[in-house]
Amino acid sequence: MSKKITTTSGIEIKEVYCTPSAMNELPGEFPFTRGIQKDMYRGRPWTMRQYAGFSTAEESNKRYHYLLSQGTMGLSVAFDLPTQIGYDSDHELAEGEVGKVGVAIDSLKDIEILFDGIELKNITTSMTINATAPILLAMYIALAKKQGADLKQISGTIQNDILKEYAARGTYIYPPEASMRLITDVFEYCSKEVPKWNTISISGYHIREAGSTAVQELAFTLANGKTYLKAALDKGLDINVFAKRLSFFFNCHNNFFEEIAKFRAARRMWAHITKGLGATDTGAQKLRFHTQTGGSTLTAQQPMNNIVRVSNQALAAVLGGTQSLHTNGYDEAISLPTEAAAKIALRTQQIIAFESGATDTVDPLAGSYFIEALTNELEIAAQHYIDKIDAMGGSVKAIEQDYMQQEIAASAYQYQNEIENGERILVGVNKFAEPEAPLQNVFRVDDSIRKKQTEKIALVKSSRDNDAVKQSLAKLRTNALEKQNLMPFILDSVEKYATLGEIADTLRSVFGEY
CATH class of the missing domain: 3.20.20.240 (Methylmalonyl-CoA mutase)
Incomplete structure (x- = not known):
């Protein structure tokens, strides 16, 4: 038996409330207007x-x-x-x-x-x-x-x-x-x-x-x-x-x-x-x-x-x-x-x-x-x-x-x-605005991140089997030309530590860019 749900006054809340017009549209039933789960x-x-x-x-x-x-x-x-x-x-x-x-x-x-x-x-x-x-x-x-x-x-x-x-x-x-x-x-x-x-x-x-x-x-x-x-x-x-x-x-x-x-x-x-x-x-x-x-x-x-x-x-x-x-x-x-x-x-x-x-009742x-x-x-x-x-x-x-x-x-x-033009109100912007100091403690990402990532890429490339990566990317390219499902070949390249850019460039060489 499901737990009884009540208001703070002790009034029990039912799972579903229906009007006659809504009787044919129950939650969890086609066409799901009232929700995809019954409860x-x-x-x-x-x-x-x-x-x-x-x-x-x-x-x-x-x-x-x-x-x-x-x-x-x-x-x-x-x-x-x-x-x-x-x-x-x-x-x-x-x-x-x-x-x-x-x-x-x-x-x-x-x-x-x-x-x-x-x-x-x-x-x-x-x-x-x-x-x-x-x-x-x-x-x-x-x-x-x-x-x-x-x-x-x-x-x-x-x-x-x-x-x-x-x-x-x-x-x-x-x-x-x-x-x-x-x-x-x-x-x-x-x-x-x-x-x-x-x-x-x-x-x-x-x-x-x-x-x-x-x-x-x-x-x-x-x-x-x-x-x-x-x-x-x-x-x-x-x-x-x-x-x-x-x-x-x-x-x-x-x-x-x-x-x-x-x-x-x-x-x-x-x-x-x-x-x-x-x-x-x-x-x-x-x-x-x-x-x-x-x-x-x-x-x-x-x-x-x-x-x-x-x-x-x-x-x-x-x-x-x-x-x-x-x-x-x-x-x-x-x-x-x-x-x-x-x-x-x-x-x-x-x-x-x-x-x-x-959350106490479905579709309140x-x-x-x-x-x-x-x-x-x-x-x-x-x-x-x-x-x-x-x-x-x-x-x-x-x-x-x-x-x-x-x-x-x-x-x-x-x-x-x-x-x-003021037809639509945006509080604090075009109505109820006031002078204010800039927000403190703003979160910024430093550009030095690029240097750290570049060093990490270099480390990956120096420690992986580069011949295996080349072979894997070549297979990916061949199968992109032949209309095979590409997920197994992308997974193989990833597992050999090919970079995201190398894989995307391989596909660019076949598909071109939009």
């Missing part, structure tokens, strides 16, 4: 997964141990820009960027240091990486093997979502067709070798950060998801198997009720999309998602106000039914989060989980006239966009025609105009 957070809370990574693997490892000691439930790795676009730290284009927006990873050696003292079999790890996702995943698998973990049991998520890079973010390397091949290679490889791994996290987060509306974030993300489904089906994969390993990544912005309705509409729409493409297993019809509070909503002015913004957004994500959550640090409009800001961000989640009562806002109407309206507006993209031939065609990019840019421009 949602009454069974277990969402995963509190704080996004972190900066400087060297050694420094990031310290932050991971700190977050785990403070109660974070899963790791989420941020990589620096050179790592994201396939350059080693000693490359001339990496200058000024090494370790700045994430951790610098040049070889398996860095991954070994990054997770030193952390058993991969005991945690789930999310990696925000796209163009070089197969390489970073191979490094993670190689480390799990060295630790003696059962690959059939390790779990986590690789973002691996290149379409939103072309549409909104820009960290792509190869042309779309080659990128889609690498993504489906990961799908196929993991379905056999690492079956509990989520092989893609289809991201609306970066679409929203680029300036889209909530409707555009919903529509473009699901349209991209539909394109990935079709690509996997074209490769001959079983939708009832691979669709269970797809997850999503959404933004949570400032408009509290619109964000909740967006999440509810997303689940319902994805259920219909997967069913329409042949998914009969309910697990393959469920939209499971991670949420991050909106980085672009944070202000450098009066930064402590950001604690309130993040709390508001985090509560909306929870009421919308997220499976995992990252809360931003209040100082992130100025710098990478300090340890103090990271702790407040985590405590925000813990207070919502254990003090607010938001179900049946609200406003929420139900808003959910329906968001679905209708998003479906209009999806129909338009389908008519163009899908997301790849829409991106090639610059359609998504132009729609996002127009929305970003409109939003900024509204801020500047």
Whole structure:
């Protein structure tokens, strides 16, 4: 018998509350509007997964141990820009960027240091990486093997979502067709070798950060998801198997009720999309998602106000039914989060989980006239966009025609105009502003990091079997030309300590750059 849950006054809280109109939409049942699990957070809370990574693997490892000691439930790795676009730290284009927006990873050696003292079999790890996702995943698998973990049991998520890079973010390397091949290679490889791994996290987060509306974030993300489904089906994969390993990544912005309705509409729409493409297993019809509070909503002015913004957004994500959550640090409009800001961000989640009562019943806002109407309206507006993209031939065609990019840019421009002319209030920026001293204790990553990473690369290259590396990279190139699944060859190169840049350059020599 499940534990009785009551208010502080002793009133019992039921698992589900239904209005007559909601009787046909129960949580855990198609179309999943009210949540993907029957008991949602009454069974277990969402995963509190704080996004972190900066400087060297050694420094990031310290932050991971700190977050785990403070109660974070899963790791989420941020990589620096050179790592994201396939350059080693000693490359001339990496200058000024090494370790700045994430951790610098040049070889398996860095991954070994990054997770030193952390058993991969005991945690789930999310990696925000796209163009070089197969390489970073191979490094993670190689480390799990060295630790003696059962690959059939390790779990986590690789973002691996290149379409939103072309549409909104820009960290792509190869042309779309080659990128889609690498993504489906990961799908196929993991379905056999690492079956509990989520092989893609289809991201609306970066679409929203680029300036889209909530409707555009919903529509473009699901349209991209539909394109990935079709690509996997074209490769001959079983939708009832691979669709269970797809997850999503959404933004949570400032408009509290619109964000909740967006999440509810997303689940319902994805259920219909997967069913329409042949998914009969309910697990393959469920939209499971991670949420991050909106980085672009944070202000450098009066930064402590950001604690309130993040709390508001985090509560909306929870009421919308997220499976995992990252809360931003209040100082992130100025710098990478300090340890103090990271702790407040985590405590925000813990207070919502254990003090607010938001987790006591499934879908607390179900049946609200406003929420139900808003959910329906968001679905209708998003479906209009999806129909338009389908008519163009899908997301790849829409991106090639610059359609998504132009729609996002127009929305970003409109939003900024509204801020500047005062139509939209931003507290502390265009209203209730005041003179203030700069924030103290700002976290900066020093440029000397590049020198340390360069020395580390030189050490790796002098101690590895360079002939074996050359042979491995030659095999990778041959098989890239022959359309074989590339994951086993990337893994082999990684295990021989080929660098990320060497592997990416080998693929550049076959696929070219976009």
